[in-house]
Amino acid sequence: LIIALDRTQWKDNNILMVSVIYQKRALPIYWCLLNKDGCSNLQEQQKVLRPVIRLLKHYQLVVIGDREFHGIELASWLHRQGLKYVFRQKKDTTFRKKRQDFQPLHTIPLSPGDRRFYPDVNLTQNKGFGRCNLAVYWKRKYRGKQEKEPWYLSTNLTDVSTTVKIYGQRFGIEAMFKDCKTGGYNLEGSQASPDRLVRLILLIAIAMTSAWLQGQKTQFSRQQSYVCRPSDLNRNRKRHSAFWIGLYGYNWIISLNGCQDLVLEMMAAVRNKQAFYQQGVMAMMLIQQPL
Numbered sequence: 001l002i003i004a005l006d007r008t009q010w011k012d013n014n015i016l017m018v019s020v021i022y023q024k025r026a027l028p029i030y031w032c033l034l035n036k037d038g039c040s041n042l043q044e045q046q047k048v049l050r051p052v053i054r055l056l057k058h059y060q061l062v063v064i065g066d067r068e069f070h071g072i073e074l075a076s077w078l079h080r081q082g083l084k085y086v087f088r089q090k091k092d093t094t095f096r097k098k099r100q101d102f103q104p105l106h107t108i109p110l111s112p113g114d115r116r117f118y119p120d121v122n123l124t125q126n127k128g129f130g131r132c133n134l135a136v137y138w139k140r141k142y143r144g145k146q147e148k149e150p151w152y153l154s155t156n157l158t159d160v161s162t163t164v165k166i167y168g169q170r171f172g173i174e175a176m177f178k179d180c181k182t183g184g185y186n187l188e189g190s191q192a193s194p195d196r197l198v199r200l201i202l203l204i205a206i207a208m209t210s211a212w213l214q215g216q217k218t219q220f221s222r223q224q225s226y227v228c229r230p231s232d233l234n235r236n237r238k239r240h241s242a243f244w245i246g247l248y249g250y251n252w253i254i255s256l257n258g259c260q261d262l263v264l265e266m267m268a269a270v271r272n273k274q275a276f277y278q279q280g281v282m283a284m285m286l287i288q289q290p291l
Contacts, residue, residue, distance in 0.1 A: 007068060025176065049078075062157075064085070088153055092106065112139065135155055137153070175243075218246065
């Protein structure tokens with residue numbers, strides 16, 4: 001299981017959250033409010049990770065995080081717990097290969113599309129933390145977009161392809177934060193106190209997971225075209241996520257039930273549309289079936 005550690009600011013609330021990444025979607029597991037602004041420290045990171053490690057002790061876990069969690073202290077602690085990790089590093093972080101001098105990561109010669117792997121390096125000049133592996137990757141230009149800088153990834157995984165693939169799934173947590181905010185539940189519009197906000201996030205976590213599972217079931221039964229337009233012309237990517245389809249699937253059912261009498265009257269007048277109407281009714285029944 002891939003476990004993402006991230007922090008977000010919702011108005012005056014600073015929230016540190018742990019999520020599990022599943023099919024490019026982050027599902028929240030554990031979180032806490034930080035009574036301060038800015039980044040979290042090692043003790044706070046351990047506080048949110050310990051319950052998750054206990055809960056998922058029967059799984060092989062890989063903990064991933066962005067540049068906020070670049071410190072070698074957290075990586076060393078996870079390694080002692082027998083866990084895998086991938087953390088993005090800042091470009092001015094120094095590293096050293098065996099029998100060489102320390103140098104900043106940005107001095108590694110690299111072009112878009114390149115990837116490198118340096119096993120058993122010292123990361124930063126702090127002593128007493130042992131060695132780790134370093135994966136470096138610069139994504140090539142794709143759909144007219146070019147990443148501004150490479151990924152510098154510290155890890156205890158053993159190859160660059162696995163490291164890059166796992167870290168690439170971290171961006172599912174950005175989609176999750178959007179779902180919580182403007183993309184779905186509008187959490188930023190809440191005026192709740194910190195104590196009530198924690199409870200509200202719990203309800204949102206349950207609702208979000210339920211909506212995502214419902215949307216996935218709708219996609220598997222190939223009924224999503226009744227909820228939304230799945231794709232656009234000249235566009236390869238899906239137009240809506242499983243979360244969006246699950247969230248708005250019930251809205252479609254409610255709106256259909258609200259004008260049921262008018263629909264039946266129209267169907268009686270236009271007999272050649274009866275077959276399509278029956279297909280829609282069948283789709284509604286499939287979407288309403290319990291998970």
